[in-house]
Amino acid sequence: MQPLSRWISVSALALMALNAPAQAAVPADALVGPIAEYKLYVLDNLEQLVAHTREFTQAIEQGNLDKAQTLYAPTRVYYERIEPIAEMFADLDASIDAREDDYEHGVKDPDFTGFHRLEYGLFKAQSTQGLAPYAKGLMQDVDDLDQRVQGLTFPPSTVVGGAAALMEEVAATKVSGEEDRYSRSDLWDFQANVDGAQEIFELFKPLAAEEDAGFVKRVQGNFDDVEAILADYRVDPQDPKKGFVSYDKVSDADRRALTGPVNVLAEDLSTLRGLLGLN
């Protein structure tokens, strides 16, 4: 199959699925392994998040603007990858990752804290002045998140549904470039959301393939398409750590080219829970 027809023909395929008989639930014990592996993935990312946040917030407290600016995007990556789990704690998600649009009074709102409050200071005001309390708060919140997730039982439907949730994030706030409007590091978050979705997809792929091999092939192809476009915007293709160019540099044509496969992924992955018979 040509890459394009796979990408476009989702609606025809989706319609065929409409007439499918009720989906048999995948046996619960078949989910145990992938869920456990996913928890390891989340805990590993959390460990990284804690370490990177410590370095990032210390740079702010030390008044080191350059260093803080450099660490902003690579620190967030670990949060963006595990959002399906992190968002289970609505209070922390708000204080860690809310954007100014979430508040009536915008950047002046006293409840506006976390990464994006620091982003505003570091990249808009270009200063670490007055940011120390926010840095301290972020570190506490991230430690708190780490604690809470350690003892958490991961609900299968949240984990499996997380792949679609991450693509919805991308479709809603990353393609439009509103997530990191001051640092313009949107592509870092974009990649991290895609990484997180792919991780879930990979873990459940064998089970999904038993139900619908065409679905798996199509989703894999669309992930490949997104990865290929994102790769064009890496600072150094040989060194992923160097990250991405500013989102301002992404052409309108490429923003549109990203939107297509992202929306198809959101549409396709929205059926993953159903495919595995999860309620």
Next chain:
Amino acid sequence: MLVSFDVLARDREGLDILLRTLTTRIAFLTQGGAYPQRDPRFPPPDSGILGPRIPPDGLSVTVALGASLFDDRFGLAPARPRHLERMQGFPNDALDAARCHGDLALQICANTLDTAYHALRDIIKHTPGSLLVRWKQEGNVPLLPPSPGDIDGSARNFLGFRDGTANPSAQDPALMDELIWVDAQRDEPDWAVGGSYMAVRIIRNYVERWDRTPLGEQEAIFGREKMSGAPLSGGVEQDVPDYASDPEGKITPLDAHIRLANPRTPATEKNRILRRPFNYANGVEPNGQLDMGLLFICFQADLQEGFITVQKRLDGEPLEEYIKPVGGGYFFVLPGARDEQDYLGRGLMAATT
């Protein structure tokens, strides 16, 4: 409702699938029916906003293409309709880029707005990789119950005047062939026969200021009586205004809207257009004034002879003080699908292989 899209399909194959999908969805939606059932652990196949059975509800969907679709992406350039161009701002325009142009436009009309929303959401769900909404503008035609002392005439726009009075009759096929449909006599690509040009304009009305304008001045600006819709030269709404015996514009000012738009001379007969005006209300401007106006849509066989010529005649009219075009675009309406095997745009695709 008018919805403009960017086409995301990356090559001809993708565009072809999009056109076929649009045809299939429109065929289903305009006829109505039930969606197939699906295991409840999957997302439902339908938004459900119209209930279990979709009524046709007078739904029609008009598919039209913008000039930008004829760029180098799909190899359509050689088959571009001759007059299809990117809309240029007129002197009184204040175009908002976020509400202009587009690769593909859908005019979605139904008896109720919910039916139009349902159709739009169905189409979006079936075209995730190939269409992206660029802008949309709802509008409606007011249903005014007949009231004592008010004659049953054309619907009123948000300036309170009857709109569409002088429209060429859609019940007259010969006239429609002459003015609205592209036929073989026009110098257009063969595939375009049976299509039409669609001009769309989002025209903001400054209603507060209008409501503070003397009635006599309002009527002079339009050239009609406000309540009856009759031309200032007398008679009833449908009567043809008499300009011949008023060459100096003492009764109907020479710069009255209807006199400029349609001077009723033999030379200007070919400039007549089929208007479909809809009223819109979007919200409130930062200054506290209402953002409302006219979603103006018109059809013609020749965009230059039609809308563009008429609008040029209107440039500088006194009405401009009360209106501000802010968006829209030019599109070419695809000829209809002829049978079950046909699909919208097939002729264009075949003409460019």
